[in-house]
Amino acid sequence: MAKIIGIDLGTTNSAVAVMEAGAPRVLENAEGNRTTPSIVATSKAGERLAGLLAKRQSITNPHNTIFSVKRLIGRKFTDPEVQADKQWLPYEIKAASTGGIEVRIGETWHTPEEISAMILSKLKADAEAKLGEPVTEAVITVPAYFDDSQRQATKNAGEIAGLKVMRIINEPTAAALAYGMNKKKNEKIVVYDLGGGTFDVSVLEVGDDTVEVKATGGDTHLGGDDFDKRIIEHLVLEYKKTDGIDISKDALALQRLKEAAERAKHELSTSTETEINLPYITSDASGPRHFVLKFSRAKLESLVGDFVTKSVELTLKTVKDAGFAVGDINEIVMVGGQTRMPAVVEAVKKAFGKDPHQGINPDEVVAIGAAVQAGILQGDVKDILLLDVTPLSLGLETLGGVSTRIIEKNTTVPTAKTQVFSTAADNQTSVEIHILQGEREMAADNKTLGRFTLDGIPNAPRGTPQVEVTFDIDANGIVSVSAKDKQSGKSQSVKIEASTNLSKEEIERLKADAVAHAEEDKKKKEFVDVKNQAEHAVYSAEKALKEHGDKVPAEVKTTITEKIESLKTAQNGTDAAAMKAALDALSSEIQKIGQQYGQGTTPPPAGETPPAEEPKPNEPETPAQ
Amino acid sequence: MEEEIIDDATEKSRPSELETLKAQCEEYLNGWKRAKADLANSKAEEGRRLTEFAKFVGEAVMKDLTAVLDSFALASAAIPETNEAKKGLLIIQAQLEEALKKHGLEKITANVGDDFDPSKHEAMALVDGEGKPPETIAQEIEKGYSLNGKVLKPARVIVTK
Numbered sequence: 001m002a003k004i005i006g007i008d009l010g011t012t013n014s015a016v017a018v019m020e021a022g023a024p025r026v027l028e029n030a031e032g033n034r035t036t037p038s039i040v041a042t043s044k045a046g047e048r049l050a051g052l053l054a055k056r057q058s059i060t061n062p063h064n065t066i067f068s069v070k071r072l073i074g075r076k077f078t079d080p081e082v083q084a085d086k087q088w089l090p091y092e093i094k095a096a097s098t099g100g101i102e103v104r105i106g107e108t109w110h111t112p113e114e115i116s117a118m119i120l121s122k123l124k125a126d127a128e129a130k131l132g133e134p135v136t137e138a139v140i141t142v143p144a145y146f147d148d149s150q151r152q153a154t155k156n157a158g159e160i161a162g163l164k165v166m167r168i169i170n171e172p173t174a175a176a177l178a179y180g181m182n183k184k185k186n187e188k189i190v191v192y193d194l195g196g197g198t199f200d201v202s203v204l205e206v207g208d209d210t211v212e213v214k215a216t217g218g219d220t221h222l223g224g225d226d227f228d229k230r231i232i233e234h235l236v237l238e239y240k241k242t243d244g245i246d247i248s249k250d251a252l253a254l255q256r257l258k259e260a261a262e263r264a265k266h267e268l269s270t271s272t273e274t275e276i277n278l279p280y281i282t283s284d285a286s287g288p289r290h291f292v293l294k295f296s297r298a299k300l301e302s303l304v305g306d307f308v309t310k311s312v313e314l315t316l317k318t319v320k321d322a323g324f325a326v327g328d329i330n331e332i333v334m335v336g337g338q339t340r341m342p343a344v345v346e347a348v349k350k351a352f353g354k355d356p357h358q359g360i361n362p363d364e365v366v367a368i369g370a371a372v373q374a375g376i377l378q379g380d381v382k383d384i385l386l387l388d389v390t391p392l393s394l395g396l397e398t399l400g401g402v403s404t405r406i407i408e409k410n411t412t413v414p415t416a417k418t419q420v421f422s423t424a425a426d427n428q429t430s431v432e433i434h435i436l437q438g439e440r441e442m443a444a445d446n447k448t449l450g451r452f453t454l455d456g457i458p459n460a461p462r463g464t465p466q467v468e469v470t471f472d473i474d475a476n477g478i479v480s481v482s483a484k485d486k487q488s489g490k491s492q493s494v495k496i497e498a499s500t501n502l503s504k505e506e507i508e509r510l511k512a513d514a515v516a517h518a519e520e521d522k523k524k525k526e527f528v529d530v531k532n533q534a535e536h537a538v539y540s541a542e543k544a545l546k547e548h549g550d551k552v553p554a555e556v557k558t559t560i561t562e563k564i565e566s567l568k569t570a571q572n573g574t575d576a577a578a579m580k581a582a583l584d585a586l587s588s589e590i591q592k593i594g595q596q597y598g599q600g601t602t603p604p605p606a607g608e609t610p611p612a613e614e615p616k617p618n619e620p621e622t623p624a625q
Numbered sequence: 626m627e628e629e630i631i632d633d634a635t636e637k638s639r640p641s642e643l644e645t646l647k648a649q650c651e652e653y654l655n656g657w658k659r660a661k662a663d664l665a666n667s668k669a670e671e672g673r674r675l676t677e678f679a680k681f682v683g684e685a686v687m688k689d690l691t692a693v694l695d696s697f698a699l700a701s702a703a704i705p706e707t708n709e710a711k712k713g714l715l716i717i718q719a720q721l722e723e724a725l726k727k728h729g730l731e732k733i734t735a736n737v738g739d740d741f742d743p744s745k746h747e748a749m750a751l752v753d754g755e756g757k758p759p760e761t762i763a764q765e766i767e768k769g770y771s772l773n774g775k776v777l778k779p780a781r782v783i784v785t786k
Contacts, residue, residue, distance in 0.1 A: 021663040032775050044760055049743060057743040060751055060760065060784045251750060252766055255781075280699035288703040 004137040004166055004378050005127050006370025007120065008174070009154065011070040012196040014038050014119060015367035016127050019375035024178070024368040026361075029126040035363055036126070040118040041065040042105045050122035062090040064105050066115050068197070071220070073112040073157070074150030077101050081220070113153050117160035124161055138163040139374040141366050144170040144202045145216040166377050172202035173211045174369025175335045179357050182211060187330040188322075192315055192348055192356065195336035197223040201315045203322035203329075217318030222307060224338035230303045231261040231295075235276070238293060245282060245289060253281050257291070268297045269340045301343045308347045316351060332356035337363050390415075391507040394471055394479060397434035397443035399424050400528035406471045409439065409511075416472040420486075422463045430455035431467055433483050435496065439514030441521035442528075447510075454483040454492040462539070527576045534571045534583050538564055541590055556592070563589050680729075680773050687730055688777050691770045694722065698768060733769030735762055735780035745769060747779040754785030761785050 005027070008015045013035040017026045029036045031052050041054040042064050049057065058065040071085050077095035086093055092104040102109040120140075128135050142154050151168050158165035169177075172191030176182065181189055184206055193200040200218040204211050235257055236248045247253040260276045267274040278291035301308075319326060332348060334356045339345065348356050360368060390413055395405035398421070406417050423431060432453050438446030457465050466486040473479050482493035514521075541564050549557060567582040640648075697718040704711045733745045739762045741748060752763050762782045769780030 021667060043743075053743040056747040056779055057741070058748070060741065060748040252781075255749065279696045280703050283703065288699075 002134060002136055003131060004139060004374035005124075005135050006174075006367055006372070006374045007123055007138050007140045008171070008364075008367035008370060009070065009116065009120065009140055009142070009157075010038055010195065010366075011068055011198055012038060013363070014123055015364055016123050017364065017367040017371035018127070018131065019371050019378070022375075024371040024375070026364045026367060027127050027130045029123070030129060036119070036123060037067070038070065038119050039065060039067040040069075040105075040115055040122075046106070048118065050118050063092065066091055066103055066105060069103065069112045069115040069119075072101050072103070073116055074146070074153030075101060075112075113157040113160060116154065116157035120158055120161035120163060124163055136162070136164055137166050137374075139167050139169060139370045139377065140165055141169055141171045141174045141370050143200055143216075144172050144213045145200070146170075167373060169370065169373050170202070170211075170213055171200070171335070171366045172204055172213070172333070174366045174373065175333045176204055176206075176211060176331075176369070177372045178360055178365045178369035179331075179333060181206060181331060181333075184330070188214075188324055188328050189331045189333060190315065190319060190329050190352070191333045191335060192311070192339065193218075193335035194311060194338040194344065195223050196225050196338075197221070199223055199311055199314070199336075201311075201318040203318055203324065214324070215318050215322035217314050217321060219310070219314060222311065224336070226307060227265065227304045227338060227341075228258065228261055230307075231265060231300065232258055234299075234303050235261060235291075235293065235295075239291060242293075243289060243291075245284060247282055247291075250282055253278075256281065260291075264295050265300065266340075268295070268300050269342060272297045297342070305343075308341075308344055311344070312347045312351050315348070326352060333365075334358040335362050335365050390473060390477075392437050392510060393439055394449070394473070395436050395446075396469065396481075397436060400532050401443045402525055402528050403436050403438070403441060403443045403446050406469070407473065413473045413477065414475045416470060418468055418470040421467045421469055423457065423460070423465050423467075424462055426462050427459040428462065428465075429457045429459065431457065431483070433469060433481060433492075433494075435479075435481050435494070438510055440517060441525040445513075445517070445521070449479065449496045450481070450494050452481075452483075452492055452494045454485060454490065456488055456490040457485050458488055460487075523576075527574075530576050530579050530583065531571060534567055534579050537583055537586055537590075538567055538571070541586060544590070556589075560586070560589050683728060684772055684775075684777065687725065687728070687770070687772050690721075690725060691730075691768075691778055694718075694725070694770070695767055697721065729773040730777075731771050733771055733776070733780045735765040735769060735782050737762055737764065741782065741784045743779075745771070745776055745779055746782045748784045749781050750783045751786050752783055757785050759785050 003018050006017045006019075006024075008017075014037075015026060015035045016029075017024050019025075026034050028034055029051060033052065036051040037055045039054040039058065040048070040050045041057060041061055042048055043057060043061065044064075054065060055067075058067075068085070068089065072082060072093065075082050076099050077093070078099070082093075082101060094102050094104070094109070096102045096109075096111065101112055103112060103115055104110075105115075120138075124135055124138075138158055140154055140158055142151055146154070155165045155168055171193065172189075175191050175193070176189050181187065185208065187206045189204040189206065191200075191202045191204065193202075198218070198220050199222040200216065202216050203214045205214050206212075232254070236246070236254075240246050247257065256278055260278055264274050264276050273294060273296045276291065276293045276295055280288045281291040282289050316326065319329060329352055332352055332354065334345065334348070339358065339362045345356060345358065390407060390409060390411050393405040393409045394407045395403050398404045406419055407415060421431070430453050432451060434443065434451045435449040436443055436446040437449050440446050454467065457467070468484045468486055470482050470484075471479065472481075479496040480493060481496070482491055484491035541560060545552070545557065545560060552560075563582070563586040567579070567586050570579040570582040573579065697714070701711065701715055701718060704714065735746055738757070741760045741762055746762065746769065749766055754761070754763065757763070761784070763785045764783040765780055766783060767781035770777045
């Protein structure tokens, strides 16, 4: 089944996304970017260009490079907005015989629909290249304030581009969809969309099966570009003050400054100060001059503070227009690149008294929402088997009361995992499998799901038997755990049905618990690890002395025995550092004999690690008893 | 009598348990096939994405470093040949360029007289060609760079009218 793509057809930039295996994915264009400039042009050679390439040649061809056509689509030539935009648009427009608008490219006149179709064709072609299959259907977004004529024109543009427009949806609705808010009944949502050139506010109300636009507002000429302009003006002025040079007349210097200003703006979203370095920005009688200036977030905020204030005022006004009080608003969604600025988020948060949603890339959230809508239309939701994940990790208790995780949390089920364990004592004939659920490091802090014992393990030194433990969770969340002794073939298993009977709150609490205790748990686990190592070392050393003691000089034997004793004492204490010191002392002593034997061609006695542990050196053994 | 007829009709319009199960079976099988296919596809796609990722992993760093290369170019153009330090500077510049080249960074050619090509050039200004053909490069102001074939930054040029 061919995929339906979701398209955010923007004033400045456009983006395309698609649902894949139940999750939205933004598609990169032919140039490898996730957004495409909404610009088309015909070069002097008559070649049609769209996107980034059209943008790059715009200066050579300003009259035949068409941008911001979204401001014209579906409008009448006589509309006041069109008359105002006509003043600054560098390309030629005229009234069409139908009362609409025509745009001139070269010698021919095109409707705005046709121009938009050229952008859509480019988006379609790039999406097809990325997906490797033809694309014929799309969901396209439009601003909430678009009237019927503008919506119809956008739909026509899609058809001209060879796309069956399955639905036209509102941009704020798409943003809310991207955050899954269509499922929240009776919620009131504010969508704050501060893009490059426009600012849109929408107030939505989610009904039973609908998302209704209650009010729209904003400013069609306020956006990130205005922020950039302010920054550049400031930098030019500042440079004039410090270096006495006016670079506003130097086109290339200004271009470099513009880019640096944009970079600085982005940087100040994450850091509080940045330095703008532009060596050799210009030159005068005294030689080359450089541009070096520190720029702080505080300064940036003071430069554009009035824009932010204005946007918040417009937002509150729109809420009022919708007939709501500020307190009625349940959610706020941030859209548009400029909403990355911390001051913008802060101002919105202050106005509403709650955190706005901003987890999804604000440049892509509308396209993602369009893809979600496309997925709903396509029936992806039904087609795709909804797979669950295990909310908490599952594991078992190992030596020293440690919880060893077998299946990590957030693993998609059904799934199965197997791990090999061994015994902790010589001639241990049974192991107890204590099944645990939770994120804590120690078994006692996690929830017990069940226990069983596997016996009949043949006598063998510790660490030799191989017990294979398998955890299996089926699609219904039923956990089966089995243990099998590889040598005897004996096995034992248990089925736990209630593993997912935890409420959402309980799961969250358990996860939070794990985070809260992370530090303390880590210490406890480290302590147990050292203790286990110590026990192991004592065992190996005693074994080595017993087997090879007669070959070792008496004084070495005494030293080792002493070290063993002191480690044993430390082992019963609670001081991990003392235990570690005693352990190291014993290890180095043992190593000395090892070296002696190494020189004398006889094989060294059992060192720190008995061979049985080698296959899985990091696996702690199951506890004795 | 009447009641029976109605009952009969409902009986017929209601799909039998077997049919429901068959339909369900079909739906589940399709879902399973789809899931398997999705996994296979996403594995293949993941592989491709990883290759891409590996190729462009340094893209952001490279992009930032091209600004340094630009500054070097400006510096070596500004320092007179007579300056003793210039030679050293040029060597450092070459060293940096060489190091970046090893990681796939290449200069984009933009010679005077070449046709202006927006796929690798960005027009910054227009000048009178003074007899030269239109839409050709009159001057290169800033070098362009590509990383493993992808244009990182187009060459900034002045174009003839």
